[in-house]
Amino acid sequence: MKKMTIDGNTAASHVAYAFSEVAAIYPITPSSPMAEVADEWATAGRVNMFGQKLRLAEMQSEGGAAGAVHGSLSAGALTTTYTASQGLLLMIPNMYKIAGELLPTVFHVSARAIAAHSLNIFGDHQDVMACRQTGFAMLASGSVQEVMDLALVAHLSTLKAKVPFLHFFDGFRTSHEVSKIDVIDYDEMKALVDMKDIDDFKSRALNPEHPIQKGTAQNGDTYFQNRETANKYYLATPAIVQEMMDKVSKLTGRNYHLFDYCGAPDAENVVVIMGSGADAMEETINRMNKEGHKVGLVKVRLYRPFVADAFVAALPKTCKKIAVLDRTKEPGSLGEPLYLDVCSALFEKGINKIKVVGGRYGLGSKEFNPSMCYAVYKNLESKNPKNHFTVGIYDDLTNTSLDFSEKYDAAPEGAISCKFYGLGSDGTVGANKDSIKIIGDHTDMYAQAYFFYDSKKSGGITVSHLRFGKTPIQSSYLIDSADFIACHNPSYITRYDMLTDAKEGGKFLLNSPWNTLEELEKNLPAKVKQQIAKKHLKFYNIDGIGIASQIGLNGKTSTIMQSAFFFINDSIMPYEQAADFMKKAVYKKFSRKGDAVVNMNYAAIDSAKSGLVEVKYPESWATATDGAPMVSVANNEYFKNVVHPILVLEGDKLPTSAFNADGSVPVGTTKFEKRGVAVKVPKWVAENCIQCNQCSFVCPHACIRPVVIDDATEKPETFATKPTTGLKGTQFRMQVSPLDCMGCGVCANICPGMKGNKALVMVPLDEVVEADAKNWEFAQEVKQADTSSIKRTTVKGSQFNQPLFEFSGACAGCGETPYVKVVTQMFGDRMVIA
Ligand code: SF4
Ligand code: SF4
Incomplete structure (x- = not known):
């Protein structure tokens, strides 16, 4: 057994791999990493406890995966699968067959909500509860360590009991929590296996040497009594499970009972x-x-x-x-x-x-x-x-909810808690996974990391919750009292209340271009200044974006921020040692991309030390009344009352009465979000534009659009235009919405420009946001000139129509949304998409 810092999915997959010859899969969040790591291990030649490589087959659906498991088991191969949510529901028909034929297997399930009034990719037990009648035994794990231990219990038990097992743990909370645990070696596992159980399973396989027939049809005269013959196996199962728990307890020193x-x-x-x-x-x-x-x-x-x-x-x-x-x-x-x-x-x-x-x-x-x-x-x-x-909710409709307004802090003394606010796919989560592995694997501390993602994935907010301390960590909930808070994106400072959760005397690290006190005075909202001063926080700033562009990492600031975290918190381990571990992780991750990339990341690690500024703020910040205004909220009732609280991470406070029972919501509210998450946005260079509209055509988020106005239209000074090609008496402009843009650069890439000179160049958001945000508003309201003479079925013409699918929450640069968008531009609001 050795200590490792891994997540729940990896823990389950580690055990499943040991016991399996075949895995039939169809990945679904949050179970996908179980199949992904098994696939990686098989590709790398890793063998199971019997010295065989896993054969992994990806099917066309979860129904197919469960069918393949059934077939593979029938043929005598030790087989497993991993799934969740609607995927598990698709497996139910085959689960009855597998249980009915007493085929031993373990389905590892990272339990997830079911799409009902809405989709939800996160954790609860609705999926596994829909399987409790299938004949599978069900074993629940509550932590990453338990996943390791009880997955082993499940595999040992199913072989002896012949009853198939569903081993489940909470989606995301356990499946994606990274924790320092004891990992059981395959030799230790093998010592617990009764090889007679495996011989018995293999001997029951379909085999032309001793043929039998399975899956017959029975009538009312025999089906019932045949169904009851399995009772003795279910009666025997609990004692077998306890026997295997005892074996595992003896091995691990952790006691388990039914x-x-x-x-x-x-x-x-x-x-x-x-x-x-x-x-x-x-x-x-x-x-x-x-x-x-x-x-x-x-x-x-x-x-x-x-x-x-x-x-x-x-x-x-x-x-x-x-x-x-x-x-x-x-x-x-x-x-x-x-x-x-x-x-x-x-x-x-x-x-x-x-x-x-x-x-x-x-x-x-x-x-x-x-x-x-x-x-x-x-x-x-x-x-x-x-x-x-x-x-956990406020039910003001049927009054079921308990009052939990009294704050109860049960976290054990001594654990250090850290929160990191990042942007989906900006590397913050990956860097924090590396950090927790460094802390877990190279100190004597226990470590836990949990990652909150919003459903927008790339471009949405992420909050990493890291805890470490001298005793095992049981806190299976979000941090609301943090010793250290890091904000990896300057735009968050006027959007989210990050510092309410800071402890008195804690530390706050900001990634912003504002390195002087004067700049911070101007750009921090009064409330943030008050929180910093009243809580006596140690406040650090680092211009991660500036450093990244000097190094050539263009907007990739996560390594710089990770290094700054270790520098500020050198009580975890000496900074130089942490820097060494970070560099080793960088080499492992990027060496395939060549020395240049590795060296840029090394430079990012080293630059954090020199780039970090401890801000000596005045005491007067405690009563500050001026500073940057918080982002204004659009004057739309539904947006103000429901969407905006969700966007600023206060959705938990919404009562049941805020929602329609059927889950329906008003349309067209993304236009109010104005997320401002792009680091760089396109700037239009009028003289180079040939008015092809390709940029608008490819934008996945519908945030760059052509505007055509009559020559005589009054317009803001910054609203530069040029005569429209082929439409006399009108002016053309390509207008960007900088606060909706995701900064993917797809528009600038496609732009042919004129004579090799691009008409779109990517510039820092700050440079254009003030003027272009206003220009966008003007463009939305101004009377557009008649462009109907330009054919609507062409690339150019289609872009003069209003897209009815706009500002999607898809990943920046998504290749799918432009199709949906253009279809709406061509066919309008009478089209039905199913
Ligand atoms: S950078 Fe990307 S999101 Fe922004 S306008 Fe261009 S294509 Fe659209
Ligand atoms: S792709 Fe470039 S040239 Fe074509 S309309 Fe857009 S900005 Fe102008």
């Missing part, structure tokens, strides 16, 4: 939960019990088969009230599945003195933190605890 109780031995109020929420709960009860409460927690490991005896045995004898927390929703049901199981277990065991309430939490990765855990116990402690409650 249900694990923790908390006060004489607790009266007990919560039952499974998945990552259990760790936040455990932190909370540890503090509550120190404060004199008597509370406890049952962590459900083996959810199917559900063993009532083991559940009841896990409860303290003193238990009077139970709150069962489900991370799923079953509209119309008497209660969510775990709640119903607990009620049935107590009823079957004749226990009627314990009051049971059920609640929902954490749907679609809704935050679940100690304040919410505390609210659940407070509810239990009340005289009449609310039943069928929700926690």
